[in-house]
Amino acid sequence: MANLEDLYGPRVLYKRLLGLLILCGGVLLAPIVFNDLYYLELLFLCHYYVILACSWDLLTGFTGNVNFGHAFFIGGAGFSGALLNLHVGWGPWLTLPIGGLIAALCGLLVGSFTLRLRGPYFAAVTFCFATLLYKWIMIRYEIFGGEEGLHGVDSLMEATLGNYYVSGILMLIVVFFLYFLSKSSFGLILRSVGENEIASEGSGINTTFYKIVAFMISAFIAGVAGAMYGHVQMHVGPEMAHDSLSVLVLIMAVVGGMGTIIGPIIGAYLLTLVNESLRFMGEFRLLIYSSAVVVVILFAPKGLLDLITRGLHRVLGQGK
Amino acid sequence: MDPILEIKGLSKAFGGLKALVDFALRVHQRELIGIIGPNGAGKTTIFNLITGFIRADSGEVWFKGEKITNLKPFQIVNRGMSRTFQLVDIFKEMTALENVMIPCYSHRATNQRHRGRKPWKVAMEFLDEMGLGHRYDEPAKNLAFGELRLLDIARAMATEPDILLLDEPFSGLDVEDATVLSKAIQRMHEKGQTMIIIEHRLRDLLKLVERVVAIVFGEKIAEGTPEEILNDEKVVNAYFGERRE
Numbered sequence: 001m002a003n004l005e006d007l008y009g010p011r012v013l014y015k016r017l018l019g020l021l022i023l024c025g026g027v028l029l030a031p032i033v034f035n036d037l038y039y040l041e042l043l044f045l046c047h048y049y050v051i052l053a054c055s056w057d058l059l060t061g062f063t064g065n066v067n068f069g070h071a072f073f074i075g076g077a078g079f080s081g082a083l084l085n086l087h088v089g090w091g092p093w094l095t096l097p098i099g100g101l102i103a104a105l106c107g108l109l110v111g112s113f114t115l116r117l118r119g120p121y122f123a124a125v126t127f128c129f130a131t132l133l134y135k136w137i138m139i140r141y142e143i144f145g146g147e148e149g150l151h152g153v154d155s156l157m158e159a160t161l162g163n164y165y166v167s168g169i170l171m172l173i174v175v176f177f178l179y180f181l182s183k184s185s186f187g188l189i190l191r192s193v194g195e196n197e198i199a200s201e202g203s204g205i206n207t208t209f210y211k212i213v214a215f216m217i218s219a220f221i222a223g224v225a226g227a228m229y230g231h232v233q234m235h236v237g238p239e240m241a242h243d244s245l246s247v248l249v250l251i252m253a254v255v256g257g258m259g260t261i262i263g264p265i266i267g268a269y270l271l272t273l274v275n276e277s278l279r280f281m282g283e284f285r286l287l288i289y290s291s292a293v294v295v296v297i298l299f300a301p302k303g304l305l306d307l308i309t310r311g312l313h314r315v316l317g318q319g320k
Numbered sequence: 321m322d323p324i325l326e327i328k329g330l331s332k333a334f335g336g337l338k339a340l341v342d343f344a345l346r347v348h349q350r351e352l353i354g355i356i357g358p359n360g361a362g363k364t365t366i367f368n369l370i371t372g373f374i375r376a377d378s379g380e381v382w383f384k385g386e387k388i389t390n391l392k393p394f395q396i397v398n399r400g401m402s403r404t405f406q407l408v409d410i411f412k413e414m415t416a417l418e419n420v421m422i423p424c425y426s427h428r429a430t431n432q433r434h435r436g437r438k439p440w441k442v443a444m445e446f447l448d449e450m451g452l453g454h455r456y457d458e459p460a461k462n463l464a465f466g467e468l469r470l471l472d473i474a475r476a477m478a479t480e481p482d483i484l485l486l487d488e489p490f491s492g493l494d495v496e497d498a499t500v501l502s503k504a505i506q507r508m509h510e511k512g513q514t515m516i517i518i519e520h521r522l523r524d525l526l527k528l529v530e531r532v533v534a535i536v537f538g539e540k541i542a543e544g545t546p547e548e549i550l551n552d553e554k555v556v557n558a559y560f561g562e563r564r565e
Contacts, residue, residue: 004417004438004440004441004444004456007417007440007457008438008440185421185425185439188414188418188421188422188425189422189425191411191413191414192411192414192422195410195411195412195413195414196409196410196411196412198373198393198405199405199409199410199411199475200411200422201392201393201394201397202371202373202393202394202397202402202403202405202476203397203402203422203423203426203475203476203478203479204394204397204398204402204423204426204427204428204429204479205394205422205423205425205426206392206394206427207394
């Protein structure tokens with residue numbers, strides 16, 4: 001019999017660690033190669049979207065409960081952080097975790113009502129909450145600044161390179177945490193909920209509890225990212241709570257490969273960079289970008305990660 | 321001796337259809353009971369009601385001296401009652417071993433004798449028990465139908481149930497697979513596992529069980545030993561139609 005320790009024991013984690021160390025090296029060394037403000041800011045955006053897409057993946061990719069309103073947490077925490085910074089004077093090191101906590105509490109509230117139910121309720125309600133927040137920001141312009149948003153938020157770090165590294169390290173922490181969480185018993189249980197919730201409950205698992213906890217973790221991380229974005233841009237705007245951001249995050253995870261944590265990293269980097277590199281196309285940019293996304297989803301419905309792994313297996317002759 | 325499971329006056333209607341009417345049953349420790357009836361007689365409804373997957377209109381279920389009528393399915397599993405499913409659509413994308421690891425993370429399994437043991441080792445023992453040890457790394461979707469049935473039983477057993485409910489375990493199995501399954505059920509019974517088996521295939525079931533309950537259109541029509549049931553006029557009528565004079 002094969003050694004089960006090799007498959008499920010701690011040793012397998014060391015092997016996986018190796019792959020993630022490559023990502024670490026890339027993040028640390030990239031500024032040496034791309035030592036330019038434009039590239040640093042672009043890479044900051046990549047970090048930001050990786051955090052969002054991976055956090056979205058934890059609940060939706062694993063349990064299949066589609067969160068259509070990730071922007072609710074991103075925008076909500078972004079504005080909470082900015083308001084606390086502007087009116088109470090708290091710095092980024094306080095507003096980032098507090099933004100995350102506020103988002104997690106909102107996740108608990110929304111999740112406890114909707115995640116007990118099976119069916120489309122959760123997707124509908126998350127969508128509604130994000131839309132409500134967006135409208136609220138627009139209506140109460142004396143608090144949230146309406147279309148203009150809020151300006152004059154403290155910068156995260158003094159220099160762009162500082163922002164780059166803080167966001168990069170945050171991204172690495174999130175990716176490591178989520179990846180190992182997904183490979184733990186917690187991740188296995190989430191997968192079982194996604195595959196067959198009735199059988200999971202019939203195996204003695206309190207599926208609602210696991211879904212709510214996953215949703216809270218997902219919301220917390222999105223909240224921290226939202227607050228960070230506000231401090232880096234020194235501005236928060238209603239677009240942070242807009243449906244299009246929720247959809248963008250969803251597309252990044254789907255293109256990369258849902259339920260894998262690694263897939264959304266690929267999706268977020270790729271789509272951010274492709275979107276930026278198409279800027280010279282002018283008005284054709286959106287058309288080409290959207291067509292490319294449709295093509296990927298058509299030909300790699302399980303995402304690019306699946307395509308890459310299958311390709312590697314074929315090249316290395318391990319394909320089944 | 322007090323029964324481990326006592327069902328009192330359980331009823332359920334779906335709209336105008338009476339799926340179960342005033343059903344009562346007492347099950348004692350180590351018993352192996354069969355519930356038979358034609359398709360649509362309400363057999364699976366009984367399991368769904370006592371395991372909390374659907375709510376009863378009236379009646380009570382008592383398990384080990386506790387009323388469990390309104391508990392959720394996972395709470396009932398954690399009190400020691402586990403079931404298999406008629407349509408074995410378990411965790412298809414997961415390996416056989418992972419399928420059995422899930423119940424090892426249940427509250428009951430982690431608190432009982434599994435404490436401190438690696439879940440994959442415990443799960444492997446249950447797979448071996450069902451003769452599936454060599455298939456541990458195979459995704460469940462690649463397993464044969466008979467193997468899936470055994471896998472579902474291993475999954476249910478991994479919660480260390482005091483009573484195991486098997487929902488039509490023989491349906492869709494060929495003779496060879498049915499023999500493997502019969503042997504597995506006999507082994508569990510010899511170890512003292514209390515079981516209720518629902519089945520409409522009488523031949524396999526009646527060889528195994530000690531006591532049989534027959535239901536038709538949601539109502540219990542007979543209860544007794546396999547011989548008594550086979551000679552019961554109402555049961556014969558329900559299965560083969562009334563005898564012509």
